[in-house]
Amino acid sequence: MNLLVCFSLTTSLVMASIYPFVNFRDKSSSHLVSVSSTTSTIAFDPGLTRMLPPVYFCGESVPVHEEVVARRLVSALVRNTAHNQAMYRIRQRAASFFPIIEPILARHHVPLDFKYLPLVESALRGFAVSRSGAVGYWQFMPGTARELGLSVRPGNDERQNLAKSTAAACRYLTYLHDRLGSWTLAAAAYNNGLGALLSNIRRQQQRDYYYLRLNAETGKYLYRILAFKELFSNYRSYEGLIPDQMLAYLSEPLTPESEPNGDEVLLPELILDEATRSAINTPTQEGSELTAGRNSDIPLPNAADVFRGGIKARLTESTGLQRGQVWVFHLTRDGIADGKEVEEGDVLYAIVEDIDLKTNKLYLRADRLYSTTEKHTYNLALSAVDASTGRIGIKLPDVDQVKSGWLLTWKAL
Known part of the structure; x- marks a missing residue:
């Protein structure tokens, strides 16, 4: 399927001085995006909304499936990448x-x-x-x-x-x-x-x-x-x-x-x-x-490969230790997740399912994965597991350890 999307930016974006006319092609499809400075309006094919990954702000979902929302987000992205x-x-x-x-x-x-x-x-x-x-x-x-x-x-x-x-x-x-x-x-x-x-x-x-x-x-x-x-x-x-x-x-x-x-x-x-x-x-x-006194990063699990279907993903964004919050992880290697081939750099969206204060464990469940190559979001079911035991639930000895760079092992339910 060929989709043509033309993003025409105003002169304030200063695109003409850097990219008089630039074509960017998605490697995994025939989708072509053209950036031109010849007009002041933005023509937008709603098919692009299916290519955008899920986006969240403070755990609140951004409706990128809506054409006007997707257009504004892409316009902001293109403006910031002009220099x-x-x-x-x-x-x-x-x-x-x-x-x-x-x-x-x-x-x-x-x-x-x-x-x-x-x-x-x-x-x-x-x-x-x-x-x-x-x-x-x-x-x-x-x-x-x-x-x-x-x-x-x-x-x-x-x-x-x-x-x-x-x-x-x-x-x-x-x-x-x-x-x-x-x-x-x-x-x-x-x-x-x-x-x-x-x-x-x-x-x-x-x-x-x-x-x-x-x-x-x-x-x-x-x-x-x-x-x-x-x-x-x-x-x-x-x-x-x-x-x-x-x-x-x-x-x-x-x-x-x-x-x-x-x-x-x-x-x-x-x-x-x-x-x-x-x-x-x-x-x-x-x-x-x-x-002061902050602990160093959690030791990175190194036993993911002993579990069939186990993959690793690094925390990129956490919105808080509250049930229902959405956390974003990036896969650190190629592998298979819930029967699907996944690649390094793919984006895993996880939900804070529970925090057990008695056992001091955090339970994370992934329900979606965005393929950066295919530009498509897949439904899947994975849980964060203890790399040393393979059991669901991650020990949480210190809240300060929940920060970007935290590497977790994930396994199909």
Whole structure:
């Protein structure tokens, strides 16, 4: 089946200067994606929705089966892949900042997906200042910052303090979630303001972000966050939709940051200045308390091969230790899962089925697998097992061990 999808981006995407006309072909099919800068509209074949992997934000499913949602997500992905060097540099910055941000989010019980929000807000630059006067990593206005307990005065603007501003953002996001009942809506309110969002909800009688009619900035806001999440954690699933050169930059091992080129325009102010370096190297007391004494990664299981049908997958995204939460894993090798051949890089979507506090065990059940080669989602039934015994359930001696990089063995039920 031949599907033609034409993505035509506006001049603000600066695609014409880099890719005057680029064709990307899916290796496993005859699907052709064309990116052209000759028009200002986007023609979209809904057949592409079947190629997109399942996408989640804070455990909430993104309806990528809807044409308008898929179109907006792909547009955000393509925009972010217009500048290879800039994306590589923002990966460098995130690699330095995320280890400080993540434990603060976890302490406040805010989903880790929000670590991508300050990439959109400020490119993770403490001295970023917006035209409206918002300052810092999380771009707080002075009044909001003071309400959240931050000092805003000459010589001591805590909006520029990484740990303190992150903790303040957590308090604000928790408040928004409590009022709105959804992390997706909380993200929208972070951009648009709680009052404006509630007004739209009441007027339209609609509480789903993806179907609300919002201003242009807020309407694209979550997709920009999702684009960073997918490109940083799941880029292989979009082979054929983003350039091979960008895939190479996303998979390239990170090296210490060097001086950027002057033409990097993907995100503003990518230079990591001395004050920002200080924020990374000497976090405040809160950041120190959160990172001190943390255990090293769980020893990786090495006995998966003794189980027939056993495969290994590495945790990429966990939304929390609560029943029903969706966690994302990437397979680390080829194998067979529930009678189906699977490949390294395929994406496993698992549900937190139970947490047994008496035995201190975590039970994870996988129900879907996305093939990055076939661009197709399959239903399957796998459970995480103890690699040493083959029994269902993973011992959970320390919640801090549940983080990206955790490698688990999976076996068909």
